[in-house]
Amino acid sequence: MQANDTTIKYGESENYPNAAKLMQSLRHLDYDNISAINDLIDNSIDAGATSIWIDILPGKKGEIAGIAIVDNGSGMDHATLDQALKLGSETGRNAAFDLGLYGMGLITASISMGRRLEIITKTASGEVLIGIQDVDEIIEKDAFVKSIEPLNPVKQAETARMIAEKFADAGIKLPKGQTPASFTIVTISKIDRPQKLRETSLADDVQRWVAQVFRRFIQSKKFDFYVDGKKVAAIDPIRDYEPTILTEENIKLEQGDINVVVVELKDYGSEINKAKGINITNQGFYVMRNNREISCGETLGLFTKHNDFNTLRIELSYPATLDPELNANFSKQRIRLSQDLRDKVSHICNPFIRQVRVNAKKRQEANRDTKEDFTNVEKYITQKLHLLKNPKVEIEKRDAAKNKSKQKDHDMFEHSRLDITKRQHIKLDALKVKFIAVHNTNKAPLWEADQERDVVIVKWNCDHPFYQRVVAPYAETPEVFNPIAYLIYCFAAAELIAKEGSDSQEMLDNIRYDVGRNLAVLLN
Numbered sequence: 001m002q003a004n005d006t007t008i009k010y011g012e013s014e015n016y017p018n019a020a021k022l023m024q025s026l027r028h029l030d031y032d033n034i035s036a037i038n039d040l041i042d043n044s045i046d047a048g049a050t051s052i053w054i055d056i057l058p059g060k061k062g063e064i065a066g067i068a069i070v071d072n073g074s075g076m077d078h079a080t081l082d083q084a085l086k087l088g089s090e091t092g093r094n095a096a097f098d099l100g101l102y103g104m105g106l107i108t109a110s111i112s113m114g115r116r117l118e119i120i121t122k123t124a125s126g127e128v129l130i131g132i133q134d135v136d137e138i139i140e141k142d143a144f145v146k147s148i149e150p151l152n153p154v155k156q157a158e159t160a161r162m163i164a165e166k167f168a169d170a171g172i173k174l175p176k177g178q179t180p181a182s183f184t185i186v187t188i189s190k191i192d193r194p195q196k197l198r199e200t201s202l203a204d205d206v207q208r209w210v211a212q213v214f215r216r217f218i219q220s221k222k223f224d225f226y227v228d229g230k231k232v233a234a235i236d237p238i239r240d241y242e243p244t245i246l247t248e249e250n251i252k253l254e255q256g257d258i259n260v261v262v263v264e265l266k267d268y269g270s271e272i273n274k275a276k277g278i279n280i281t282n283q284g285f286y287v288m289r290n291n292r293e294i295s296c297g298e299t300l301g302l303f304t305k306h307n308d309f310n311t312l313r314i315e316l317s318y319p320a321t322l323d324p325e326l327n328a329n330f331s332k333q334r335i336r337l338s339q340d341l342r343d344k345v346s347h348i349c350n351p352f353i354r355q356v357r358v359n360a361k362k363r364q365e366a367n368r369d370t371k372e373d374f375t376n377v378e379k380y381i382t383q384k385l386h387l388l389k390n391p392k393v394e395i396e397k398r399d400a401a402k403n404k405s406k407q408k409d410h411d412m413f414e415h416s417r418l419d420i421t422k423r424q425h426i427k428l429d430a431l432k433v434k435f436i437a438v439h440n441t442n443k444a445p446l447w448e449a450d451q452e453r454d455v456v457i458v459k460w461n462c463d464h465p466f467y468q469r470v471v472a473p474y475a476e477t478p479e480v481f482n483p484i485a486y487l488i489y490c491f492a493a494a495e496l497i498a499k500e501g502s503d504s505q506e507m508l509d510n511i512r513y514d515v516g517r518n519l520a521v522l523l524n
Contacts, residue, residue, distance in 0.1 A: 020139040023111065026087075027135070031112035033195045033202060034209045039109035040069045040186055041214065042292065045223070047073030047184065051170045053226045054206055057189075058199040065199075066189040067113060070166060075123040075182035078148060081131045084119070085146045106186070111135055115190035120151060120159055124181040128156050136190075159185065170224055203228045211235040216291040237282060237296065238313045242266035246352040251344050256319040258326075260345060262352040265311040267363060270473050273310060280524065283309045287335055288317040289326075295334045302346050303353050306442060306524065307468055308360040314349055364468065372475045374435035377485040381433045391496035393454040431455070433489060437462040442524075445516035449492035458485075458492045464516060465523035 031039070037054060044052045049071035059065035076084060084106050110117040115135040122128045128151040137145055151159065163183055167174055174180060196202040207227040211234055217223040218234035225232040243263035251258040265278055273279065283305060287295040299305060300316075318326055327336040337345065381388075433456050440448075440461040450457040460467055474480040491512065498505040 018142065019144050020142045023135055023138050023144075026108055027111050027193070029108055029112060031109060033113055033193075034205060036109035036112045037067065037069070037206055038209065038213050040106065041210070041225075043106055043186075044069060044071035044073050044184065045214075045217065045292075047071065047075070049073035049184075050222060051167070051172060051224045051226075053166050053229075054210065055228055056199045056203040056206065057187075062198050062200070064191050064194045064196065064202055066187055066191060068188075069184075069186045070163065071184055072167070072172065072180060073182065073184055075126070075184050076119075076121040076129070077123050077126050078129060081119065081121060081129055081148055085117075085131050085133050085148070087144070107133070110186070110188045113191055113193050114188040115192060116188070118187045118189065119184065120155075120187075121184040122180075122182055127151075128159070130155070134190075166226075169229065170226070207232055208235070212237060212296070213293045215293070216288070237277070237286060238263055238265070238315055241276060241278065243313065246355065247348065249348050251341070251348075253322060253325060255321040255325070258322065258341075258345075259315075259317040260348050261315045261317075262349055263313050263315075264352075264356050264359065265313060267311055267360075270469075278310050280305050280307060280310060283312050285314045285316055288315060289323075289328065290320045291317070294328060298334065300335075300337055300345065301342065302349060306357075307465060308357040309353070311360070312353060312356045316345070364462070364472070372437060372472055374485060376478070377482055377489075378431045378433045378435060380482070381486070381489055382431050385432055388493070389497065391451055391456060391493060434458070435460060435485065435489075437467075439463050442520060443517070445512045446519060447488050447492060447512070447516075449495045451496050456489070456493055456496060458489055460488075461516070464520060466516075466519045469523055 041052055041054070051072045053068075053070040055068040055070070056064060057066035057068060087107055107117070117133045119131040120128065121131075129148060130151045131146060131148045133146045163180055163185075164174060167180060172180075194202065196205065207230065210225050210227060211218070211232050214223070214225060215234040215236050218225065218232065219236070243265050246262045246264055248259070248261045251260065267273065268276065268278070282297045284303070285295070285298040285300050286293060287298065303309065325338065325341060327338075328334070432454055435458045437460045440459075440463055442463045442465060444461050444464070446461055446464045446466055448459040448461070450459060460471065462468070462472070471481070471484060474484075491508075495505070495508045495512070498508055
C-alpha cells in the first residue's frame, strides 16, 4: 500500500484470530477421550446435576458414532447457552466448589473427539433450546459461527421420552407425561478422533475412570453416574486396598489448605498385587482438586519410580482457589509445584517414602530367606562339570620334598592353574558352584562372578528388577528358575575363563553391565 492510502488505519483495532486455523489447532490440545469426557462431566456437576448419564453411541458396525452426556442440572437459558458455545466463556464460577477452570472445556473437550457439538437444554422456567456448533462450518466460513433456536416439537417429544426413561431408571420420579423441570444433553458426533475403535471398549474405559476420578462424589451418595445405562460404583485406588496411614498434614496457604495424606497399601503378594494394579504405574501421588481427581500415579519430581514403592500412595487435595499456586494444566490432568511448595510437600512426604522402601526391602529379604534355594542348581551344575568348559583353578605351590611319594617331579608347580575338566571324579558333597544373593542397588549389574580355588561363585544382585520380578517370584518353579540360573552361571564361567586384561575379558564385562542396565530400564 502507498503511504497516502486512506484505507490504512493506525492505532488500536480489533484483532480477530483466523477461525479456521485456530479451530483446527485447538483440536490437538492435550486431551485424550477420557479426560475430554471428564471435562464435560465437570460442567454437569457445576450446573448442580446429581444424576449424570454418559452414553457411547454405537454405529452400524459397532464403531463410535457419538458421545452423549445427559444430566438433571439447572440447564441453560439463551444467554448462558450463548456463552457456553464460546471459547473462553464467562458463565459465572465459584472457585471454591466448581470443577471448571478456564471456561473453554465444553468446546475444546468436544472438538478433541468429534466435529459437531449439539446441546439441548432447558431451565426450570424456560423453553427447550438447541445450540449447534460444527467445525466443518466454521472452517468453511472461516468464522466462529453457531446456531441457537427453540427445539422443534417433534424433537422435544423424542427428547422428553428419552430423558423420562433415564430418570425412571435412576429412580427419579416425574409427573406422568411431563418433561423434567431442567436438564442438559450434550452430544458430540462426527467422531473422527476416537482412541478406541469399538464403542464397547470406550464404554469400559469410561466406566473405569469415572468410577475413580469422581469417587468422592459417588462415595458421598449424593451423586449417581451411569455409563451406557449401568450405574457406576466408586473405585478408590487408596482406600480399597487396606491402607495404613503413615501421616496426614495440612499445608496452610493464604487462599486455602493443601491436605497431604501418605499411606502404604497392603502387600498381597506379587501375583495379587499385579491383578489389583499395585504396581509401578499406579504408585505415587493422587491429586484431588475440589474433590475430583485430576492426576494419578505421579511422582511430582519428589522420587524416582521403583518396584520398592509399589504400595506407596500419597493423596494431595486442594481447593480450586489454589489454582494459581498449583498450576493445573489446560485439560486438568496434572499440576506443577512451585519450588516453595515442592519443598513443603517433600518435607512431609520424604521420611515416609523412605519408610515404604525400607518395608519393601524387609519383605523381599523375608521372602528370599524362605524361597530362593539354589542347592539343586548347584548340585546339578557340579555333576555336569566334566562336560563343561570351566575356569582353571589356582593352587598353592608346595614343598616338593614333602610330596615325593605322590609326585615324580615338580613340573606341576611351574603352572599356577589346573584344568578342572581333567578331574575324573567329582564329589557332590563338595559343590563346585555357589550362588549368593547380595544387595548391590538396582542400578548395578544383575550378577558378578568370583572364584575361590575350584569353586565358581555367582553373586546375584537381589536389588536388580530382573531378580525381583523374575528370579525370586519363580523360585519354586524349577522349569523357569533353574534354566535362568544355568544361563547366569554360563556367563559367569565365561568371564572367569577369559584371561585377566584380555579383550575377551573386557568384552564380557561390558556385556554384563549392558545386560544389567538394559534389563533394569525395560523392567522399571
